Amino acid sequence: MSLSKPSLQALKISKAFISGLVQVQVLQQLSISIYPAELSLIVGPSGCGKSTLLSIISGLQNSDAGQVLALGQDISQSSRKSLERFRLHHTGFIFQGFNLFSALTAYEQVALPLSYLKFTAAEIKRRTHTALEEVGMSHRMQLRPHALSGGEKQRIAIARAIAKAPELLFADEPTSALDGVNGQQIIDLLHRIARLHKNTVLCVSHDPRLIRHADRVLTMEDGKIHRDWRKENDSNPLVEYTDVQEYSHE
Numbered sequence: 001m002s003l004s005k006p007s008l009q010a011l012k013i014s015k016a017f018i019s020g021l022v023q024v025q026v027l028q029q030l031s032i033s034i035y036p037a038e039l040s041l042i043v044g045p046s047g048c049g050k051s052t053l054l055s056i057i058s059g060l061q062n063s064d065a066g067q068v069l070a071l072g073q074d075i076s077q078s079s080r081k082s083l084e085r086f087r088l089h090h091t092g093f094i095f096q097g098f099n100l101f102s103a104l105t106a107y108e109q110v111a112l113p114l115s116y117l118k119f120t121a122a123e124i125k126r127r128t129h130t131a132l133e134e135v136g137m138s139h140r141m142q143l144r145p146h147a148l149s150g151g152e153k154q155r156i157a158i159a160r161a162i163a164k165a166p167e168l169l170f171a172d173e174p175t176s177a178l179d180g181v182n183g184q185q186i187i188d189l190l191h192r193i194a195r196l197h198k199n200t201v202l203c204v205s206h207d208p209r210l211i212r213h214a215d216r217v218l219t220m221e222d223g224k225i226h227r228d229w230r231k232e233n234d235s236n237p238l239v240e241y242t243d244v245q246e247y248s249h250e
């Protein structure tokens, strides 16, 4: 279990959506703390609010109530512009559908966002090569998405997310477009990245097969965190974390 300070905290966040005449309460005073250097996985049934939680905790969307602290900064109070800056400098995203540009080579997919960060050309080149190497894709860097397998595309998307060395990495269903073996490789890669770079990796998925690859597993239901399981180290099983005060919803 990580003993460091949380890098991400949601404090009693709520979110509702209006659908026709009905208001759907998706998150209900949900509180959660996420730590660096580990892969935290939030699992729960389809529609329980995982993607909504991820987008709020990463600053992509505002909550109706509550607070979000990311790297110690209260991002629920930030202006749109400073949120954009925060995301550009400190976060990386990995999505189910890879979100690659069809006209760009693997190398260009990774290099492009680095140009927004005003790195020198030499630094962009160095970071792009390092990231592609880390995900085992150096030999495919001149290929465009149509020539890559699903697993390879997701590796490129991961290289793109890690190339700027963000403290926070978010993944929404990163394996659900992949078969079992490729999905397992992707989650193992995210796990290795968390350990190696000591960054925070927060992944949401409805796939229970990913559970054994995570350091920490939070289960979500009806807009709340229900259970919190942690692993002391790789050879230990997940153990339920008993101090659930954090999740009391009164």
Ligand SMILES: Nc1ncnc2c1ncn2[C@@H]1O[C@H](COP(=O)(O)OP(=O)(O)OP(=O)(O)O)[C@@H](O)[C@H]1O
Residues within 6 Å of the ligand: 017, 018, 019, 024, 026, 044, 045, 046, 047, 048, 049, 050, 051, 052, 053, 205, 206
């Ligand atoms: N922009 C929106 N407008 C209206 N309703 C929304 C919006 N975004 C999400 N919802 C609703 O909020 C609920 C939770 O959605 P969310 O996408 O967070 O679930 P999820 O747990 O990620 O599901 P899945 O496992 O299928 O991806 C759903 O009922 C969904 O229809």
Ligand SMILES: [Mg+2]
Residues within 6 Å of the ligand: 050, 051, 052, 172, 173
């Ligand atoms: Mg979702």
